[in-house]
Amino acid sequence: MTIHATDMPLSLVKAKDALLGPETDAFLLGRMRDGDPEAGEKLVLRYHEPLIRYLYRLCGSMPVADDLHQQTWLSVMEHIEKFDVSTGGGGFKAWLFRIATNKANDLWRSAKRQRSAYDGAMRIAPSEAPPPGDQIEGVEEAAKLRDAIARLPEAQRQVLLLRYYSGLKFVEIAETLGCPLNTALGRMHKAMGKLKEMME
Amino acid sequence: MNTSLLHQLENNEAILLMYLANELPAQDRNEVEHMLERDGQLRLELAEIQQAYTGSYGVMRQADETTPPTSPFSAARAVGDVLRARQSDMPSVDDHEERRHVHWIAYPIAAAAALAIGMFLWWQTARDDMMKPQPVMVTDRGYDGRGWGRWGGPGGGPWGPPPGMDGIDQDDMQILRAFDPVIRDPGSEAQRQVAAIRFLDQSLQ
Numbered sequence: 494m495t496i497h498a499t500d501m502p503l504s505l506v507k508a509k510d511a512l513l514g515p516e517t518d519a520f521l522l523g524r525m526r527d528g529d530p531e532a533g534e535k536l537v538l539r540y541h542e543p544l545i546r547y548l549y550r551l552c553g554s555m556p557v558a559d560d561l562h563q564q565t566w567l568s569v570m571e572h573i574e575k576f577d578v579s580t581g582g583g584g585f586k587a588w589l590f591r592i593a594t595n596k597a598n599d600l601w602r603s604a605k606r607q608r609s610a611y612d613g614a615m616r617i618a619p620s621e622a623p624p625p626g627d628q629i630e631g632v633e634e635a636a637k638l639r640d641a642i643a644r645l646p647e648a649q650r651q652v653l654l655l656r657y658y659s660g661l662k663f664v665e666i667a668e669t670l671g672c673p674l675n676t677a678l679g680r681m682h683k684a685m686g687k688l689k690e691m692m693e
Numbered sequence: 694m695n696t697s698l699l700h701q702l703e704n705n706e707a708i709l710l711m712y713l714a715n716e717l718p719a720q721d722r723n724e725v726e727h728m729l730e731r732d733g734q735l736r737l738e739l740a741e742i743q744q745a746y747t748g749s750y751g752v753m754r755q756a757d758e759t760t761p762p763t764s765p766f767s768a769a770r771a772v773g774d775v776l777r778a779r780q781s782d783m784p785s786v787d788d789h790e791e792r793r794h795v796h797w798i799a800y801p802i803a804a805a806a807a808l809a810i811g812m813f814l815w816w817q818t819a820r821d822d823m824m825k826p827q828p829v830m831v832t833d834r835g836y837d838g839r840g841w842g843r844w845g846g847p848g849g850g851p852w853g854p855p856p857g858m859d860g861i862d863q864d865d866m867q868i869l870r871a872f873d874p875v876i877r878d879p880g881s882e883a884q885r886q887v888a889a890i891r892f893l894d895q896s897l898q
Contacts, residue, residue, distance in 0.1 A: 525776065528776055528779055528780040529776065530772075530773035530774075530776040530777045530780070531773070533769075533772045533773055533775075533776045534769040534770070534772060534773040535769075536772075537765065537768050537769040537772045538765050538766075538769050541762070541765035541768060541769070542762050542765065545762045545763060545765075545768075546757055546760075546762055549760065549762070550756075555760070555762075555763060558763075559763050559768075562768055563768060563771060566768065566771070566772050567775070570772065570775055570776070634755070634759075635755070635756060635758075635759030635760070638752050638755050638756040638759075639756050639759075639760075641752060642752065642753070642756060653749065653753075657749075657750060657753050662714070662716050663710070663711060663714060663716055664716065674698075674701070674702075674707075675701075675702060675703045675704075675707055678702070678706065678707040678710050678711065679704075679706070679707065681710060682706040682707070682710060682742070682745075684749065685742070685745035685746055685748070685749045686745055688745075688748065688749040688752055689744075689745045689748050689749065692748070692752055
């Protein structure tokens, strides 16, 4: 019996790659380094959807996710000279998601310090889109899904979201989060199990 | 070099997740497939993990469908604007080349100008010195032959005698040496002048 990885849903990143031309990240990054605005715009467009969704799932609010997204790209531009494409697994994508994860963690830590609870933001999030009358059932289902993801422990949610939105390999996810491979795999397994339980 | 990941993985869940994600090296993958063929329990575990994997991806996808992301264009434009602003702050390649060229040529020009000014000043000073009237000799000491040293005359330094002393030969030197006692001879000023005139008159005859 053989189950192939191709049976799994494709990540958003792969779909975007197909849409946004054949240039590699390294090529666009090189041009961006030389100050080419178009290359920068193209990279932002390439990763916008997976990155903004990842940040949204981490922080629970689209305006906050937007802000974190902007901070992430500012950080990319600030440190672009230091990034070496040849070092580390996952290349630019892993670096980008690592920066985004750090930005979200910083926000989370600072929110915790200020007691403006991260959980509070998560509670606010479902009420952002007011439900149209005929879609109440669908909206309730969506809220249930969002809650299920949000209720996952932080470490488990990060692995699941990174895997789903970035399409990074587990080895690269472990590097990005700074944990051993076995830990990343264990968190993924637990996250999947809990999500399944919650949705049943 | 052993590239096997399998033996680094701590449990079946980890192994099966890596297998499902197709992230095991070929050799490890074959080994897992042999294990799955032999072990029915492991096959059940794999099916459960795949179900959970697919189920969680389904949850994520559905959650995303109800939450449209923000427009990507404002973010892209913001990044593009930052890069454009940096570009306008930075000198263009042509400007840079031009500046490099100017820098390259400026140093030799400055050095040549400094040298020319230095030489002009030296020439001015030397010319002023040449134009000054130079004493033929120090009259209170007489001319004893050592005096040439002051100007670097014959047998002296490289600059030669001062203007007006060129062409003096040994006979003239003898006359000048003989003239010394006349000048040094004590007596009244008038007497010394008369003695000197007489002496010169005799010498010229």
